Amino acid sequence: MELERHEYDVVVVGAGGAGLRAAIEAHENGARTAVVCKSLLGKAHTVMAEGGIAAAMGNLWPEDDWRVHFRDTMRGGKMLNHWRMAQLHAQEAPDRVRELEDWGALFDRTPDGLISQRDFGGHRYARLAHVGDRTGLELIRTLQQRTVALGIDVYMECTVTRLLTGPVAGGGAGEEQGITGAFGYWRESGRFVAWQAPSVVLATGGIGKSYKVTSNSWEYTGDGHSLALQAGATLVNMEFVQFHPTGMIWPPSVRGILVTESVRGDGGVLRNSAGNRFMFDYIPDFFRKETAETEDEADRWYEDKKNNRRPPELLPRDEVARAINSEVKAGRGTPHGGVFLDIASRRSAEYIRKRLPSMYHQFKELAEVDITAEPMEVGPTCHYVMGGVEVEPDTAAARVPGLFAAGEVAGGMHGSNRLGGNSLSDLLVFGRRAGLAAAEHALKHTGGVALPEAALADAARAALEPFDREGGENPYTVQQDLQQTMHDLVGIIRTASEIERALERIAELRRRVADLSVEGHRQYNPGWHLALDLPHMLLVSECIARAALERQESRGGHTRDDFPATDAEWATTNLVCVLAPDGGVSLTRQPLPQMPPELAEIFEEVPG
Amino acid sequence: MSYDATFRVWRGDATGGDLQTFTVEVNEGEVVLDVIHRLQASQAGDLAVRWNCKAGKCGSCSAEVNGRPRLLCMTRMSTFAETETVTITPLRAFPVIRDLVTDVSYNYVKAAQIPAFTPGPRDADGAHRMQQVDVERSQEFRKCIECWLCQDTCHVIRDHEENKAAFAGPRFLIRLAELDMHPLDVLDRREDAQDQFGLGYCNITKCCSEVCPEGIHLTDNGIIPLKERVADRRFDPLTWLGSRIGRRPRS
Structure with missing residues (x-):
């Protein structure tokens, strides 16, 4: 077998914010580090983040500090977050933002010359460091340029298909089973490549491409979730999938493309076909104390946060998405089946173009809508998976020695629902921690791992299978059927009977994937690439469906029509997925880690 | 609202290739990338094309549409007559890998050669203070999505390897x-701008600004001011004298 081989201390899979931040940290701690990514450098999904990076820097509201941010994050996740992750995240985010400036990032400024911060859903104070509405681009370009300046090796357009495990020597604990490297292929040539390394950091992002309407790109096929499971790690909170309330809905070809929450943070409101600000009808008891009751109060809040409460349009995303869904179902939707998002009637054209230049451009170019003059039509779109690899909070270590996970592929940080702006900060905080811990682990085990030859040969054989079969099904058709299944049966509102049907269909799709064939040859062949992504998508979809069936309550990004209330017992229970010996997914219940009293007190002290 | 369009798509690799003709369905509101994806799903499963965000934010799906450098995701089908043949070819300034995918490593090599950002110290309280008006000039260029359309269209390298x-x-x-x-x-x-990166080769025809999907004024706001700053340094007699006086013989 022809195989290109490399040796590193740390291999980072994924080159979005978490991957690049992990690579920078591993490199700076003396590890020989490589980044492997499916696209060109700088194109990862982070580039699409718009609104900003949540960090309690207190530049506009000195009252803000990490304790308020911690509280907002936990409440946004309906208290199912891993408290330690939420604590580290809130404490460290400001430093992670400041260091981006040392690497060249140029955020928008306050009149005092500090980093400006904007309002967002679920955040008590204006907290999001931003650059217009293209913050993700600034983040990825800054980290990309830093990675290049440090001379870190980047394997672009290279897909990892297997994590390799085996005996690991060193570290003083004798021999144990752990990570020994990774196997993949170059997209350009189709040739195989293997990296020997005692540490692998997964930073592969999410799973949205298993859904029909999504803001995610082709890359979001759940590779990291699936690779981790297959290597023996666990996934937590997989039932929680975030539907962003505002995706484009018209024309059909742009359905799902993200409309930033900044539109609401900067003053935009949601209206139904009768012109009503319907969010006032959907304020849940959990947030009633901190949410405005009248339009006047809501409008005053932007300028005076002390004496007014937050507009209901800025409730956490799960609440807003469900409300939009209900309005449309009740027949109060727009002509194309969404609701209106209106900033044109509330802010000047100049303000809108200055604060939301990408949105202005996106609607003008793709929908022929001038958002400074008319409302947008929006509806929910699959955006983010809260669930992911179960990790130890301080080190981002998975249950397999040598395996680390950071960013969207990791689970626990966001509980049942992520607040907007907390993703970019999550990438930075836990990307850095994963890189640091991966370097430390690797330096203890340098020279202690070897590539398992039998596993390499097996990985190569598996990757070439779709070429060996003649007359099988087209991978694009199977992907469309999976997307339709997840959209229809495990979407924003769920019931037991529908999820059971989804599981039957997933089993059937698994049989079809085993019989796929692809045309052409190995050189840059998207059909083949999709055929290799599909097993990941199916495995992750099964995790989502099984966990969604098991959790008989509604909470955050998991809404059960047959169990519409939250349940006290489920409030302290996590669902954990492992790979069963037969290749299926098995679920276990696990108690939620309990926060120490000094953190629990924050929920008493910090006013609602 | 749908119709059948005629597409001519370049297919081949480094050893050669040709334009292949397809008849393909087009629906209301679609962009060229939607049509390419339909070709992949229905007629040419191995048709190679780069793409990611499909919203003009990542700069992956660059190609030439009827000879003009464009993002496939931001080129609406409604800009063509239903009877018009749409021709899609790979970026001409870069070597073809396969079909619409080209080898853009030239850009990554150049990026790595640029001396890295080097900040001054933070203020005593750990912050960097900058005024909005001062950051906006550089922010315009940081809007760049690295789609390489400006590189593709620039006549200095388009047909001059x-x-x-x-x-x-x-x-x-x-x-x-x-x-x-x-x-x-x-x-x-x-x-460096002059000696290593060839600033003098640019004769400000502004083709790059015309194709930029982000509307960056590359020439007017970036390249011309940079040329002026280089000229200041090179031809200012005081700067020249200062550089002579301060210079030490190499040991």
Whole structure:
């Protein structure tokens, strides 16, 4: 077998914010580090983040500090977050933002010359460091340029298909089973490549491409979730999938493309076909104390946060998405089946173009809508998976020695629902921690791992299978059927009977994937690439469906029509997925880690 | 609202290829990338094309549409008559890998050669203070999504492979301008801009600004001011004298 081989201390899979931040940290701690990514450098999904990076820097509201941010994050996740992750995240985010400036990032400024911060859903104070509405681009370009300046090796357009495990020597604990490297292929040539390394950091992002309407790109096929499971790690909170309330809905070809929450943070409101600000009808008891009751109060809040409460349009995303869904179902939707998002009637054209230049451009170019003059039509779109690899909070270590996970592929940080702006900060905080811990682990085990030859040969054989079969099904058709299944049966509102049907269909799709064939040859062949992504998508979809069936309550990004209330017992229970010996997914219940009293007190002290 | 369009798509690899003709369905509101995806799903499963965000934010799906450098995801089908044949070819300035995918490593090589951002110290309280008006000049260039359309269209390298060694292309000239205008950066890259990155090759025909999907004024706001700053340094007698007096013989 022809195989290109490399040796590193740390291999980072994924080159979005978490991957690049992990690579920078591993490199700076003396590890020989490589980044492997499916696209060109700088194109990862982070580039699409718009609104900003949540960090309690207190530049506009000195009252803000990490304790308020911690509280907002936990409440946004309906208290199912891993408290330690939420604590580290809130404490460290400001430093992670400041260091981006040392690497060249140029955020928008306050009149005092500090980093400006904007309002967002679920955040008590204006907290999001931003650059217009293209913050993700600034983040990825800054980290990309830093990675290049440090001379870190980047394997672009290279897909990892297997994590390799085996005996690991060193570290003083004798021999144990752990990570020994990774196997993949170059997209350009189709040739195989293997990296020997005692540490692998997964930073592969999410799973949205298993859904029909999504803001995610082709890359979001759940590779990291699936690779981790297959290597023996666990996934937590997989039932929680975030539907962003505002995706484009018209024309059909742009359905799902993200409309930033900044539109609401900067003053935009949601209206139904009768012109009503319907969010006032959907304020849940959990947030009633901190949410405005009248339009006047809501409008005053932007300028005076002390004496007014937050507009209901800025409730956490799960609440807003469900409300939009209900309005449309009740027949109060727009002509194309969404609701209106209106900033044109509330802010000047100049303000809108200055604060939301990408949105202005996106609607003008793709929908022929001038958002400074008319409302947008929006509806929910699959955006983010809260669930992911179960990790130890301080080190981002998975249950397999040598395996680390950071960013969207990791689970626990966001509980049942992520607040907007907390993703970019999550990438930075836990990307850095994963890189640091991966370097430390690797330096203890340098020279202690070897590539398992039998596993390499097996990985190569598996990757070439779709070429060996003649007359099988087209991978694009199977992907469309999976997307339709997840959209229809495990979407924003769920019931037991529908999820059971989804599981039957997933089993059937698994049989079809085993019989796929692809045309052409190995050189840059998207059909083949999709055929290799599909097993990941199916495995992750099964995790989502099984966990969604098991959790008989509604909470955050998991809404059960047959169990519409939250349940006290489920409030302290996590669902954990492992790979069963037969290749299926098995679920276990696990108690939620309990926060120490000094953190629990924050929920008493910090006013609602 | 749908109709059948005629598409001619270049298919081949480094050894050669040709335009292949397809008849393909087009629906209301679609962009060229939607049609390419329909071709992949229904007629040409192995048709190679790069794409990611499908919203004009990542700069992956660059190609030439009827000979003009464009993002496939931001080119609406409604800009063509239903009877018009739409021709899609790979970026001409870069070597073909397969079909619409080209080898753009030239850009990554140039990016790595640019002397990195070098900040001055933070204020005593740990913050960097900058005024909005001062950051906006560099922010314009940081809007760049690295789609390489400016590189593709620039006549210095479009049909002149031999210039690539000496010329970094418009994308990296504005990167140099960005760093030059960055309020925190303390490094002087003007000599490098001229000697290593070929600033003098640009004769400001503004083709790069015309194709930029982000509307960046590469020439007017980036390259011309950079040329002026380089000229200041080179031809200012006081600067010249200062550089002579301060210079020490190499040991």
